[in-house]
Amino acid sequence: MSDLDYPADLRYTAEHEWVAAEADGVVRIGITAYAQDALGDVVYVSLPAVGDTLEPGAACGEVESTKSVSDIYAPLAGEVVEVNAALDSSPELVNTDPYGQGWMYAVKLADASALEGLLDVEAYRAQLS
Template sequence: MYPEDLKYTTEHEWLRSPGEHEGSVRIGITQYAQDALGDIVYVSLPAVGDAVTGGETCGELESTKSVSDIYAPVSGEVVAVNSALDATPELVNDDPYGGGWLFEVVPSDPGQIDGLLDAAAYEASLQG
């Protein structure tokens, strides 16, 4: 159910390595998270050049149900944001693993990625 080529956090973010930019990883939210949020109507993301800290909030998703924090899966520098979400935030609902990606980060320590969950462990965390 969850793509095997991604890493996951218990806060329902995914990470794809590599990202589109040199040394970066791409970050988004899982199908589970977008289902729980409902229709997303606004996305607030970190800016290019911002430093983010793994496990800390770095943005928000606003839906018709609630506002939810976005957590950085790894520490590093933001090198890209999905500007398409400004006009069409519903891409996060429609295609959370593709066009609905959120931002890209160059990790300060690429080893951080190893500490994230694989698809099976993420799915098991949803059961528990």
């Protein structure tokens, strides 16, 4: 896979989520190109609600594809501050633009330093092989 498949400026989890740091301790979260490719055509996405408090490793949503249903796991603790409403009518954005329009939700982190505990792009790639 190319460098575009795993942007170097993101953090990753072993469960194939990506995390992009934004301003004011907020992060944007989605699933990686690897995950969307393994899932196949995404037909439905269930996301946490704005205001939900997430704990690391807890299931907080689901992605349904033509092949299976997979849980989405919270990579970090915090409060959901935004969800990608576009996925309600266009879940295929997860396949076509996983790092852009296919993002899933945004979280105000309980502890911004926890971001450093996630995988960098080299560590994520290493665990795929």
